[in-house]
Amino acid sequence: xxxxxxxxxxxxIFVGFSGNLFGLPLLGVNYWYFExxxxxxxxxxxxxxxxxxxxxxxxxxxxxxAHGIDESVLKSFFEFCEALNATPLVQVPFNxxxxxxxxxxxxRVKTLWPREIWWSIGNEMDIYTDLWxxxxxxxxxxxxxxxxxxxxxxxxxxLEDSGVSTIFAPDYSWKxxxxxxxxxxxxxxxxxxxxxxxxxxxxxxxxxxxxxxKQIMDxxxxxxxxxxxxxxxxxxxxxxxxxxxxxxxxxxxxxxxGQSYWAGLWFIAIYGRAAYLGLHSVLFxxxxxxxxxSLVTMKGSQIELHPTYYALxxxxxxxxxxxxxxxxxxxxxxxxxSHDSRIVVIVNKSPKEMxxxxxxxxxxxxxxxxxxKLTIDRKSGTIRxxxxxxxxxxxxx
Numbered sequence: 001x002x003x004x005x006x007x008x009x010x011x012x013i014f015v016g017f018s019g020n021l022f023g024l025p026l027l028g029v030n031y032w033y034f035e036x037x038x039x040x041x042x043x044x045x046x047x048x049x050x051x052x053x054x055x056x057x058x059x060x061x062x063x064x065x066a067h068g069i070d071e072s073v074l075k076s077f078f079e080f081c082e083a084l085n086a087t088p089l090v091q092v093p094f095n096x097x098x099x100x101x102x103x104x105x106x107x108r109v110k111t112l113w114p115r116e117i118w119w120s121i122g123n124e125m126d127i128y129t130d131l132w133x134x135x136x137x138x139x140x141x142x143x144x145x146x147x148x149x150x151x152x153x154x155x156x157x158x159l160e161d162s163g164v165s166t167i168f169a170p171d172y173s174w175k176x177x178x179x180x181x182x183x184x185x186x187x188x189x190x191x192x193x194x195x196x197x198x199x200x201x202x203x204x205x206x207x208x209x210x211x212x213x214k215q216i217m218d219x220x221x222x223x224x225x226x227x228x229x230x231x232x233x234x235x236x237x238x239x240x241x242x243x244x245x246x247x248x249x250x251x252x253x254x255x256x257x258g259q260s261y262w263a264g265l266w267f268i269a270i271y272g273r274a275a276y277l278g279l280h281s282v283l284f285x286x287x288x289x290x291x292x293x294s295l296v297t298m299k300g301s302q303i304e305l306h307p308t309y310y311a312l313x314x315x316x317x318x319x320x321x322x323x324x325x326x327x328x329x330x331x332x333x334x335x336x337x338s339h340d341s342r343i344v345v346i347v348n349k350s351p352k353e354m355x356x357x358x359x360x361x362x363x364x365x366x367x368x369x370x371x372x373k374l375t376i377d378r379k380s381g382t383i384r385x386x387x388x389x390x391x392x393x394x395x396x397x
Contacts, residue, residue, distance in 0.1 A: 023321055024336075025274045027312065028056030028086070028283035030243060031077050035289050041298050042076065045288060046083045048296060048303055053316045056118070057081050058242055058283050060091030060171070062131075065123040066139050068093045068105065071112075078113045087118055089168060089242070089283075092155060094122030095141050099154050106162055120168040120201060120242070121155045122148075126175035126185045145185060149192060156196055168201040169193065171242055176202040177226065178233050190234060199280055200237035202230070205248035210256040213369065216246065217349040220269045221329060227277050238280035244270070245284060245308075250291040258285075258293040261391050264311035268371045268389060269347050271315050272332050276325050284312060307394055314373060314389050318343050330354075331366075341384065344374040 029049070037045065059069060059077045069077075069091075081088045090109055092102050109117065125148045132142040143151075152170070159167060170176075170193075175185040190200075204226075206219045230239060246256065246263035256262050267284065274282050288296050295309040320338030327333075330350035336343040348354050348366045357363045358374065361381060366372050371389040376382070 023275070024315070024318060025271070025279045026055035026281035027052070027271075027315060028054055028058060028089070028281055029295065029312075030061065030283055030286040031057050031059045031080060032061055032286035033289045033294075035298075037076075037288075037298060040301065041303075042079075044301075044303050045296065045298065046080060048305065048309075049080070049084055049287070051316070052084075052309075052312050054084050054086045056089050056281055056283060057084065057086045058089035058091070058120075060089070060120060060123050060242070062095075062123050062137060062140065064091060065093055066095040066137075066141070068097065068101075071108070074109065074112055081113075087116060088113060089118040089120060091120045091123055091171070092159070094125065094151070094155060095128060095143075096139075099158055102155055103158055103162075106158065106164075110162070116166075117164075118166045118168060118199075119159055119164050120171050121152055121159070123171050124173035124203065125152070125170065126172040145188065149189065152193070156193065160196070166198045167196070168199045168240055168242060169197040171201045171203060173203055176230070179229065186234075190237075194234075194236065197237070199240045200230075200234060201240045201242040203243035204241055205243070205245055205285075207247045207256070208249055209252050209254070210246060210262070213262060213351075216256065216262050216266050217269070217369075218329075219266065220273060220332075220349060223270045224273045224277065224327075227274070227279065231277065239277075240281040240283070241274070241279065242281075242283050243285045244282060245286075245293055247293075250293045253292050259295070259306035259308050261307040261394065264307035265347075265349075265369060265371065265389065267308060267311040268314055269332060269349060272334055272345060272347060273327070275322055275334065276327065284308065305397075310389060310394060310397075314371060314387065318345065318373070331356075337378075340378055342376045342378050344372075344376065346372045346374075348372075 092105060128140050129142040131137045131140045170189050172185055175183045178184050178187045210216050245258045246266050247258045271282055286293055288294050289298055295306055297304040318336055320336040323337045324335035331354055332347040334345040344358055346356055346366050348370055351368045353368055354366045356366050373387040374383055375385040377384055
């Protein structure tokens, strides 16, 4: 593959990591809403999300961590998972739960879903005390690292004794970067629990409010560097981003909010990088009616699909082995090979049009700040389908 803006752009190699030549991360979402949905709204939501071909649906978050999860919500969650044929990832409430309450919760969950469940314990315990001190959530119980670890050990024993085999942990907010020595919770956590967890789970929300398109696109490189470093430091565990969005701020509504076009293009870019890095899974926050963080919004009998929904849909039908990648600050190029097709994904993160030579027969312009997906027949070399993620296309939907 060659690409140019009349000048050849050099391939950027990430030193110290050779990349992933396997498949895609599992694609997932976080099941989160407070406003009850009517049966017809639930039916519409299920039909909408079936098109995303999701692998995982997680139920978790700070509110559930402190207050627990009502049985009616659990039932709706499992109905959603079943309709989507997705594996449920269930967070055991931790912040204000004791072991007895947790045991009852686990038993009830297993009764409601007597099939495979993936589990986690608590949510963002690395910032409990910070949130309490800053009076962000007065209902969060502050907890030191030692207190959190000791309680986590008790809850982990509970899951182990109940026969659980797949555990995602620790679901930290931001103190999972071991190179930030003063705020490193992940190293001592893994020193104690490494051989008892399955998947290393972290959250990532890079901005309170992003300030520019350049800042957002530059974060793709920051994401890649952070995930690469995390893999190098802790190579023994697959890595899952169990919560991810451009921003955590559900109150912010503007050009760069968590359901905007720019959040969508950013997600397309980082999901591609996650495939390159060999991450286990990527779960977007969140599903519905979480102000400006949701993929969709229910309005009466209508459902509004946000650009981020189409960003997940962009990746939903990509399959096969990642056999080629060329990554730069301005343009990413991926090739996925399956038995009968070759899927090419191109993400232009620059303000300039790029001319991309896919092979000797296919050359195409890729407009600024867009993503293109080509499905090519392996036998004939013809393009079966071309899909473009762009502001113009979304406006026409």
